[in-house]
Amino acid sequence: MSHSLKLDNYERPVLHPPTGDRRLLLHSCCAPCAGEIIEALLASNILLTVFFYNPNIHPHAEYEIRKRENRRFCEQRNVPVIDADYDLDNWFVRVRGLENEPERGRRCTACFNMRFERTALYAAENDFSLISSTLGISRWKDMAQINGCGERAAARWEGMHYWTFNWRKHGGSQRMIELAKRENFYQQEYCGCVYSLRDTNSWRRQNNRPRVERGVKFYGYGGLL
Numbered sequence: 001m002s003h004s005l006k007l008d009n010y011e012r013p014v015l016h017p018p019t020g021d022r023r024l025l026l027h028s029c030c031a032p033c034a035g036e037i038i039e040a041l042l043a044s045n046i047l048l049t050v051f052f053y054n055p056n057i058h059p060h061a062e063y064e065i066r067k068r069e070n071r072r073f074c075e076q077r078n079v080p081v082i083d084a085d086y087d088l089d090n091w092f093v094r095v096r097g098l099e100n101e102p103e104r105g106r107r108c109t110a111c112f113n114m115r116f117e118r119t120a121l122y123a124a125e126n127d128f129s130l131i132s133s134t135l136g137i138s139r140w141k142d143m144a145q146i147n148g149c150g151e152r153a154a155a156r157w158e159g160m161h162y163w164t165f166n167w168r169k170h171g172g173s174q175r176m177i178e179l180a181k182r183e184n185f186y187q188q189e190y191c192g193c194v195y196s197l198r199d200t201n202s203w204r205r206q207n208n209r210p211r212v213e214r215g216v217k218f219y220g221y222g223g224l225l
């Protein structure tokens with residue numbers, strides 16, 4: 001990566017939200033995905049509120065770790081965090097029949113739909129007209145799938161927009177990892193749901209790798225890319 005795109009040297013550009021609105025409700029999935037995005041938004045003086053709504057995460061102890069990490073980072077920067085429900089039963093209803101779908105398939109669409117619909121509902125109830133998500137920065141995700149779900153959720157409310165900014169570009173993916181190391185974030189090893197944990201462990205078994213050990217891995221300080 002070019003030296004000027006690295007976290008320490010990067011001169012952050014001023015971001016311009018598509019609607020001109022400077023208040024943003026940002027759905028966040030976890031601290032590693034959120035870190036780079038939050039720093040980029042704060043550098044542009046965007047009035048940011050983080051919305052943590054991820055009833056997909058299994059088990060509950062893992063959910064609590066991911067939420068705690070996200071909250072820690074936000075509190076250090078005075079970014080308000082909305083802690084939404086862990087309505088797991090409804091999540092299982094939404095993905096019923098899709099248990100064996102691969103990642104980036106129809107189960108993930110249902111999962112994103114649910115999380116973004118709740119984000120848009122909170123936005124509508126609290127006078128936000130712009131929403132977005134941290135999910136798209138991960139290279140494991142299908143950005144078009146995420147953007148489609150976000151735009152559909154926003155379209156349910158008049159005047160609401162989903163910001164489809166590509167956070168991966170201009171070194172964003174690499175800075176995300178640099179920042180995760182700098183902050184010593186918890187490093188989850190599967191997407192989140194019980195099915196992604198099952199499939200990750202199944203892949204590991206087939207490739208003679210140890211099973212996922214939850215709650216133990218952190219990015220660590222000062223690692224070089």
Ligand code: SF4
Nearest residue numbers: 108111191192193196
């Ligand atoms: S793999 Fe990830 S995005 Fe897909 S359903 Fe599971 S938690 Fe949701």
